[in-house]
Amino acid sequence: MDDLVIGMAGSGGDGIVSAGESLISAATYEGYYAMMTKSFGSQVRGGESSCRVRLSTHRVLNPGGALDVAIALNWDDFLKFGAELPVAGTTIVIYESKTGVAPDALPLVGVAPREVFAVPIGELAKQGAGSDKAKNTVVLGLLAGWFGLARTSILRGLRKKFIKKGEALVAANEKAFQLGEQYAKEHPLATPRAMDAPGVQPGSRLLTDGNDMAAAAALFAGCEFFGGYPITPSTEVMQFFNREVWKYGGAVLQCEDEIAGIGAALGASFAGKKSMTSTSGPGLSLKSEIMGLASIAELPLVIIDVQRGGPSTGLPTKSEQSDLFAAAYSAHGDVLRPVLAPTSVADTFDVTVEAFNIAERYQTPVIILSDQEVAQRKETVDPIDPARFTIETRRVPTAAELTDYQRYRFTDDGVSPLSHPGMQGGNYQGAGIEHNERANPTASGKLHEQMNAKRFKKLAPLQRRKDLFHIDGNPKAPLALISWGSIAGVTREAYEAARKEGLDVKLLVPWLVYPVAEEIYRDFFSSVRSGFVVEQSYQGQLYRILRSYVEVPAGVVAFCRSGANPIQPGDVLAKLRTASLTLQEPAVQVPVED
Amino acid sequence: MPTSVAALAAYQSKDFKSDLKPIWCPGCGDFGVVQAIYRALAAIGRAPHDIAFVSGIGCSSRIPGYTTAYGFNSVHGRALPIAQGIKLANPDLLVLVASGDGDGFSIGGGHVPHAVRRNIDITYIVMDNQIYGLTKGQLSPTSPKGLKTVTSEYGSLEEPVNPLMYMLAYGAGFVGQGTPADMAGLADVIEQATRYPGFSFVNVQSPCVTFGEDDDQVKDHRANMKSLASLGHDPTDRLAAMGLAQGYGTDLHTGIFYKNPNPPPTFDAQMRVRQAELAPKALPRERILDMFVQR
Numbered sequence: 001m002d003d004l005v006i007g008m009a010g011s012g013g014d015g016i017v018s019a020g021e022s023l024i025s026a027a028t029y030e031g032y033y034a035m036m037t038k039s040f041g042s043q044v045r046g047g048e049s050s051c052r053v054r055l056s057t058h059r060v061l062n063p064g065g066a067l068d069v070a071i072a073l074n075w076d077d078f079l080k081f082g083a084e085l086p087v088a089g090t091t092i093v094i095y096e097s098k099t100g101v102a103p104d105a106l107p108l109v110g111v112a113p114r115e116v117f118a119v120p121i122g123e124l125a126k127q128g129a130g131s132d133k134a135k136n137t138v139v140l141g142l143l144a145g146w147f148g149l150a151r152t153s154i155l156r157g158l159r160k161k162f163i164k165k166g167e168a169l170v171a172a173n174e175k176a177f178q179l180g181e182q183y184a185k186e187h188p189l190a191t192p193r194a195m196d197a198p199g200v201q202p203g204s205r206l207l208t209d210g211n212d213m214a215a216a217a218a219l220f221a222g223c224e225f226f227g228g229y230p231i232t233p234s235t236e237v238m239q240f241f242n243r244e245v246w247k248y249g250g251a252v253l254q255c256e257d258e259i260a261g262i263g264a265a266l267g268a269s270f271a272g273k274k275s276m277t278s279t280s281g282p283g284l285s286l287k288s289e290i291m292g293l294a295s296i297a298e299l300p301l302v303i304i305d306v307q308r309g310g311p312s313t314g315l316p317t318k319s320e321q322s323d324l325f326a327a328a329y330s331a332h333g334d335v336l337r338p339v340l341a342p343t344s345v346a347d348t349f350d351v352t353v354e355a356f357n358i359a360e361r362y363q364t365p366v367i368i369l370s371d372q373e374v375a376q377r378k379e380t381v382d383p384i385d386p387a388r389f390t391i392e393t394r395r396v397p398t399a400a401e402l403t404d405y406q407r408y409r410f411t412d413d414g415v416s417p418l419s420h421p422g423m424q425g426g427n428y429q430g431a432g433i434e435h436n437e438r439a440n441p442t443a444s445g446k447l448h449e450q451m452n453a454k455r456f457k458k459l460a461p462l463q464r465r466k467d468l469f470h471i472d473g474n475p476k477a478p479l480a481l482i483s484w485g486s487i488a489g490v491t492r493e494a495y496e497a498a499r500k501e502g503l504d505v506k507l508l509v510p511w512l513v514y515p516v517a518e519e520i521y522r523d524f525f526s527s528v529r530s531g532f533v534v535e536q537s538y539q540g541q542l543y544r545i546l547r548s549y550v551e552v553p554a555g556v557v558a559f560c561r562s563g564a565n566p567i568q569p570g571d572v573l574a575k576l577r578t579a580s581l582t583l584q585e586p587a588v589q590v591p592v593e594d
Numbered sequence: 595m596p597t598s599v600a601a602l603a604a605y606q607s608k609d610f611k612s613d614l615k616p617i618w619c620p621g622c623g624d625f626g627v628v629q630a631i632y633r634a635l636a637a638i639g640r641a642p643h644d645i646a647f648v649s650g651i652g653c654s655s656r657i658p659g660y661t662t663a664y665g666f667n668s669v670h671g672r673a674l675p676i677a678q679g680i681k682l683a684n685p686d687l688l689v690l691v692a693s694g695d696g697d698g699f700s701i702g703g704g705h706v707p708h709a710v711r712r713n714i715d716i717t718y719i720v721m722d723n724q725i726y727g728l729t730k731g732q733l734s735p736t737s738p739k740g741l742k743t744v745t746s747e748y749g750s751l752e753e754p755v756n757p758l759m760y761m762l763a764y765g766a767g768f769v770g771q772g773t774p775a776d777m778a779g780l781a782d783v784i785e786q787a788t789r790y791p792g793f794s795f796v797n798v799q800s801p802c803v804t805f806g807e808d809d810d811q812v813k814d815h816r817a818n819m820k821s822l823a824s825l826g827h828d829p830t831d832r833l834a835a836m837g838l839a840q841g842y843g844t845d846l847h848t849g850i851f852y853k854n855p856n857p858p859p860t861f862d863a864q865m866r867v868r869q870a871e872l873a874p875k876a877l878p879r880e881r882i883l884d885m886f887v888q889r
Contacts, residue, residue: 203887203889204887225679227675246865248879250869253679253682256704259672266679267676267677267681268679268680268682268683271681289669383883422644424643425643427642427643427662430665431668432667432668
């Protein structure tokens with residue numbers, strides 16, 4: 001077996017997420033590719049919590065579809081996750097026998113799992129560790145026993161985790177682990193399912209989540225200032241950055257509100273530093289006025305928006321891709337603001353570095369449109385070679401330009417030299433008010449038109465950045481998939497499966513989601529008769545934006561649904577199969593009337 | 595050999611005056627305020643390019659453009675956060691913020707207590723005219739109760755805020771007040787505020803001649819203003835300062851209400867200490883991702 005999807009749920013105190021973290025950490029160390037997503041109710045403590053861990057010997061693109069293994073410490077909690085933890089006929093179900101549920105009377109509607117084990121998990125924990133707090137350690141033992149998972153590394157991880165609290169606690173957890181393992185051995189699976197051994201040396205890959213990756217990439221890109229306000233699910237960006245940036249001579253200012261956060265960040269950029277803020281849905285709305293200021297003042301700024309279910313408070317702990325309209329359009333006035341979307345933890349690094357480069361090169365705010373799934377899932381990442389990145393900095397005026405400085409001088413590429421306080425001769429008035437080339441206020445319609453043209457022109461080269469698009473498959477394929485953000489990983493898996501089935505399909509995944517690169521889409525659509533824009537939102541926001549800029553073939557439709565109803569690779573594959581059959585039907589012959 | 599004090603000075607008032615012609619109405623108090631700022635900046639002697647002057651929106655917020663410093667005429671109510679970001683990004687800069695009563699105490703009021711408690715070394719100058727002038731005469735948060743304006747046709751029903759009491763209560767280390775009717779006094783308060791190491795606040799009673807109560811406000815100021823020094827006020831006595839500040843709206847006290855005799859370390863100073871302490875722990879940038887390797 002080369003791929004295993006495990007889903008576990010319990011109440012907040014059961015440590016189910018902690019078990020998942022031990023597992024993914026051990027598996028990554030051993031050389032597996034792994035991905036872990038967490039999902040919680042919105043309670044601060046207690047309430048239900050769950051995680052999915054997918055392990056594989058090859059690269060993992062998404063958290064997987066139906067579970068291979070479902071673990072319920074408590075059925076009420078498990079069932080609250082619904083479609084996030086789908087049980088199928090192929091699933092092995094393991095649950096706490098204390099729940100009193102009979103193996104043939106599981107509260108699962110319309111499905112008969114392959115095998116069911118009612119395990120006295122709490123009892124084994126007490127027996128091994130003297131406390132039912134070790135239930136999660138028993139679960140790890142069960143998984144190691146039944147699926148041959150990372151035994152040595154899990155034990156090594158448990159030691160690392162508990163040694164601070166003493167050798168006795170390490171021993172207690174080792175015992176609980178062994179009891180779980182022993183239970184599994186005494187109750188073997190009807191069909192043994194051990195994971196294949198991974199192919200690489202231990203300890204070569206990275207393991208992190210999208211928020212930490214974004215913060216690390218910002219540091220790498222030379223960002224020295226963060227202004228922001230805590231908001232789920234983006235807060236970890238600020239937390240990570242705050243731990244690190246002081247070491248690099250920078251600072252984090254936790255502000256009194258979202259507006260002050262972006263205000264301080266913009267101030268730092270005005271003062272000459274690379275700067276950023278991060279937020280989620282409601283915060284993005286609050287920041288929109290100052291994003292507009294950054295656009296007209298032509299100052300570099302990176303804004304990370306980690307999307308969650310919306311509008312308003314919406315589903316603050318669940319992933320959704322419904323902020324694209326807000327990211328692209330939330331400003332008064334004529335504004336063009338680049339929006340980039342990472343699709344995985346790994347490419348969050350590339351996208352973040354690129355966002356800083358675009359911000360600096362074009363003196364513009366750039367939004368990184370992450371989502372809760374990418375931001376908070378843990379993922380094994382292949383080593384990233386820093387040498388393949390170029391770090392760009394803003395164009396500062398030359399000595400000659402400073403003798404007669406014009407902050408907003410009209411240039412061929414629309415980018416003017418940008419000074420900052422401290423630079424003699426570069427003194428100017430940054431302003432939200434329309435201005436002339438010397439940055440003096442104006443109410444002239446002619447200048448306003450010219451300045452708008454300048455601000456749009458400088459971003460035109462983005463339209464031709466093919467490296468910000470990932471296009472795979474036969475360029476002449478009649479069947480197409482387009483997908484962005486975290487859901488692109490699901491779509492890619494479906495694409496690969498469809499290709500294996502022999503379907504003639506191609507795939508486009510943009511990092512640059514706005515402005516719409518019209519030529520690139522036109523080329524892509526030229527062969528397409530049928531296809532899907534796959535998105536985790538109710539409206540299908542990318543699909544709708546594409547339709548307003550390019551001629552989308554009539555057979556291309558949105559395949560989308562609201563957050564917390566994950567689209568699975570199988571769903572996309574089924575759509576493709578049907579579409580492919582339809583394409584093969586001969587065109588209907590309309591009888592010619594005499 | 596220099597022959598006069600003026601020749602000794604690195605900068606003179608005129609070095610801070612820009613070529614832009616103010617948009618203010620003839621007789622506006624803000625003309626006096628900008629003159630006082632030129633004088634204060636000349637006395638302090640920092641180069642214009644080492645000064646960042648931030649403002650929001652309103653008549654008063656045009657002021658940075660009338661100086662030769664770097665300016666940032668931003669959006670309504672948000673000058674303080676932007677100024678704090680500038681100062682933290684480059685603590686060597688002299689950072690001034692100009693605001694009005696609406697910009698500072700209405701739309702931007704939420705930022706004020708936090709700017710004060712953070713104690714970043716910036717100077718906040720509010721031109722308080724008790725009216726919205728730029729939008730042509732609406733009620734402001736410092737308008738006296740009962741004031742009839744175009745948005746309070748029958749007289750306002752609200753008590754005004756007291757900027758001086760606010761600032762003292764929030765814990766500002768420097769609180770002063772001036773009026774363009776006393777140019778020398780106003781320049782002196784602004785200079786002292788700017789020299790104070792920490793967040794400092796100057797309330798300027800700057801009359802609006804177009805939408806204000808009457809045309810003789812500057813004359814009235816001159817007749818009624820009382821210098822705090824002449825009253826024997828001890829500016830290190832915060833409680834006494836609060837007592838005097840309660841006269842806001844009726845009395846016109848000028849000078850320094852409060853100046854902390856033992857200024858605590860500023861945020862920016864502490865930031866530098868922390869950066870220096872932590873610098874040895876920095877991984878080279880190209881090795882930042884090492885912290886994610888599972889070992």
